[in-house]
Amino acid sequence: MTPSMTSRHQRNWDLRAAGNFIGGGTGSGLFVTAALAAAAGAPFRLALAIGLACVIAGLSLVWLEIGKPWRALNVFFHPHTSWMTREAIVAGILVPAGLIGAVAGSTAVTAVAAVLACGFLYCQALMLRAARGIPAWRQQEIVPLILSTGLAEGSGFYLLVGAQTSNWLVFALFAGLLREVAWLAYRAGLGRTPAAARSVAVFGTPPARFVRAAQLAGLVLIALALAAAVLAAPPAVILALAGAGGALAALAGWGLKVMLITRAAFTRALAIPVIPIRGRSTHARQS
Amino acid sequence: MTRYVMVADLRRCVGCQTCTAACKEGNGTPPGVQWRRVLDLETGTYPAVNRVFVPVGCQHCANPPCMEVCPTTATRQRTDGIVTIDYDLCIGCSYCIMACPYDARSLIDQTGYAFGDTPTTAEAARTGRETAGVATKCSFCVGRIDAGLARGLVPGLDPDATPLCVNSCISGALSFGDIEDPASPVNRLLAENQSFRMHESEGTEPGFHYIWDKGTL
Numbered sequence: 458m459t460p461s462m463t464s465r466h467q468r469n470w471d472l473r474a475a476g477n478f479i480g481g482g483t484g485s486g487l488f489v490t491a492a493l494a495a496a497a498g499a500p501f502r503l504a505l506a507i508g509l510a511c512v513i514a515g516l517s518l519v520w521l522e523i524g525k526p527w528r529a530l531n532v533f534f535h536p537h538t539s540w541m542t543r544e545a546i547v548a549g550i551l552v553p554a555g556l557i558g559a560v561a562g563s564t565a566v567t568a569v570a571a572v573l574a575c576g577f578l579y580c581q582a583l584m585l586r587a588a589r590g591i592p593a594w595r596q597q598e599i600v601p602l603i604l605s606t607g608l609a610e611g612s613g614f615y616l617l618v619g620a621q622t623s624n625w626l627v628f629a630l631f632a633g634l635l636r637e638v639a640w641l642a643y644r645a646g647l648g649r650t651p652a653a654a655r656s657v658a659v660f661g662t663p664p665a666r667f668v669r670a671a672q673l674a675g676l677v678l679i680a681l682a683l684a685a686a687v688l689a690a691p692p693a694v695i696l697a698l699a700g701a702g703g704a705l706a707a708l709a710g711w712g713l714k715v716m717l718i719t720r721a722a723f724t725r726a727l728a729i730p731v732i733p734i735r736g737r738s739t740h741a742r743q744s
Numbered sequence: 745m746t747r748y749v750m751v752a753d754l755r756r757c758v759g760c761q762t763c764t765a766a767c768k769e770g771n772g773t774p775p776g777v778q779w780r781r782v783l784d785l786e787t788g789t790y791p792a793v794n795r796v797f798v799p800v801g802c803q804h805c806a807n808p809p810c811m812e813v814c815p816t817t818a819t820r821q822r823t824d825g826i827v828t829i830d831y832d833l834c835i836g837c838s839y840c841i842m843a844c845p846y847d848a849r850s851l852i853d854q855t856g857y858a859f860g861d862t863p864t865t866a867e868a869a870r871t872g873r874e875t876a877g878v879a880t881k882c883s884f885c886v887g888r889i890d891a892g893l894a895r896g897l898v899p900g901l902d903p904d905a906t907p908l909c910v911n912s913c914i915s916g917a918l919s920f921g922d923i924e925d926p927a928s929p930v931n932r933l934l935a936e937n938q939s940f941r942m943h944e945s946e947g948t949e950p951g952f953h954y955i956w957d958k959g960t961l
Contacts, residue, residue: 463783469838469851524836524851524877531816531835541815541839588842589809589946725845730940732787732794733754733956 464655464726467591473522475718479610479711480515481544481581482603484508485574486611488555490628492571494615495564497624502559504615505567509555512577516548540587544580551577578607585717593656593721598643602636606710609636613675613706616682621692621699626683629699633676633706640672640713656721664720668712675705747806747825748884748899749923749951750910751930751939752799756917759784759797766912767801768858770885772870775858777850779882780909799909799918802827802848802882803942803950810840810849818878824922825951826884834878841879845943846950849881884920885909900929923951 487508494501520526533549535542551573558567582603585594593599612629644660647653659665682698759782767773767780783798804827811819811827818833819840841849852875857863885907892898892905899905900921910918921928930953933939938957941950 463785463847465847467842469841519837522837524838524853524879525834528816528833528835531818531833532837533815534817534833535815538812539815539839541813541837545815584813584839587809587813588839589948590842590844590847594842722842724847725943727783727798727800727847727942729754729785729796729798729942729954729956731956733796733954735755735796 463728464652464723466720467722467724470718470722471522472715472719473518475715476518477515478581478585478603478714478718480511480513480518481577482607482710482714483610483614483707484511484513484515485578486607486609486632487511487614488551488567488574488611489571489608490611490615490625491558492568493628494620494625495567499620499622499625501567502562503618505555505559505570507614507618508574508611509552509559512548512555512574513552540580540584544577544584547573547577547580578604581607590724591722592650592652592725593647593717593723595725596643596646596650596653598639598646601639602643605632605636605639606713608632610707610710613679613703613710616679616699616703617707621682621686621695623683623686626679626686626699629703629706630676630679630683633672633679636672636710637676652725653723655723659716659721662720664712665716668709668716671705671712672709675702675709678702678705745924746823746922747924747951748804748889748920749825749930749953750804750884750907751919751933751953751955753917753919753933753937753955754796754798755955755957756915757782757797757799758915758917759795760914762912762914763799763909763918766908767882769864769866770908771883772864772866772868773850773880774852774854774856774867777852777880779848779850779880798954800846800848800942801909801952802844802884803846803948803952804882804884805951806949807947809843809845809946809948813839813843815839822886826886826889827881828883828886829879829881831874831878831880836877836879838879844881845946845948849879851879852876 487504491501491504520529532545554570558570582600585599588594609632612632616629647657678698679702682695682702685695761782763780780801785796787794808827816833816835818830821827838851857867889899889905897905903911907920910920919930921930923930937955939953939955
């Protein structure tokens with residue numbers, strides 16, 4: 458019996474759910490980048506504000522998806538074991554912290570918000586990891602993949618809204634390479650999991666290859682921007698390369714999450730480990 | 745302690761789907777939502793092909809992953825092992841659906857009736873606003889069990905205290921009862937036959953046992 462026989466494509470979490478992971482990842486990445494920028498004396502308030510908007514947009518999309526939106530506050534009831542509750546609790550502190558950081562321009566509050574953002578992103582990663590019904594999410598390598606993708610998205614986005622100096626290009630390149638390593642580890646892990654065979658196939662389809670190409674192209678463009686900055690190329694060239702690279706780094710992350718949540722999410726197949734011989738008698742029937 | 749479990753004898757199931765129909769009728773689930781299903785699996789390659797019918801549904805795990813992830817505590821476990829959903833707490837986030845390795849849960853996003861606009865008696869009694877937009881699954885007919893127990897009946901032995909799928913099974917493939925009771929039919933069945941549980945490696949300790957082989961024809 459092939460494991461895929463009874464596996465089906467989950468349709469309960471759609472683009473709106475993917476939007477939560479996109480907003481949460483990019484937003485958290487921007488929070489972290491903004492905190493580093495604040496510490497380094499670089500502009501950070503706009504990045505923080507955009508990060509905040511991303512997180513709020515992501516959570517709003519989830520709110521639109523749930524079946525009983527007017528009971529949404531019930532989400533806070535189970536912090537003991539539910540990563541969704543924990544995500545909501547962290548978000549409840551993260552949003553005001555980000556707001557204060559962006560409005561007041563406080564470096565200290567921004568640093569606190571960045572730590573909370575890391576927690577928020579970690580909760581999102583663990584949410585997927587805890588989904589035992591979806592082999593593609595159950596993979597342990599999903600955690601570093603979600604974390605590094607968020608960082609790559611945020612640092613890439615910062616190149617669009619912040620400075621394009623060497624430091625930030627190095628940071629974005631580092632985050633992109635980190636995501637690359639995490640992606641390769643995830644794909645290798647997925648390949649070793651028979652239950653994830655259908656997900657592996659999805660990652661070989663043209664849309665997934667397109668996302669992958671965008672991810673690699675973003676890395677190359679950021680590296681070229683860095684080289685241009687080191688070689689003191691005209692600012693317009695650096696700006697164009699960094700902007701395009703940053704945009705691709707963010708968009709590739711978004712594309713990856715859309716693939717992961719909406720296309721590669723197949724349920725675990727119902728399978729039996731043995732073949733019964735039909736027609737044998739049953740002992741101990743109830744009398 | 746009591747722990748109610750279901751036992752399916754894969755040697756006896758003929759795939760007639762009567763349990764499916766009985767569940768549907770009794771629980772009034774809307775179109776597209778099926779708590780008790782029977783998989784029709786083909787194994788092997790021609791000409792050595794086998795066909796196996798596998799009743800599936802909520803496994804009422806001892807360690808339910810759905811309960812672990814539920815952000816609202818709507819999914820709970822009773823002391824008798826039955827995993828329940830509080831429809832008044834559930835927010836319909838579908839996280840439990842993602843967490844269930846047995847594909848046993850559904851989100852009712854649209855209420856509807858099996859035969860057009862007019863509900864059947866069971867649908868009229870069971871389908872309401874409380875089940876729209878929330879997760880649902882097999883409850884082991886917990887209402888029947890509780891009502892039966894209140895009348896001094898024994899689940900698994902007395903039909904009025906036994907899940908509808910078990911009552912309706914034409915081949916005696918499905919059995920139900922307290923696995924902690926040494927005298928219960930399910931206990932004896934499991935003691936005298938070879939059995940397995942699905943996806944045991946997940947550590948969920950399902951309350952659904954499958955008997956597959958022992959002895960001779």
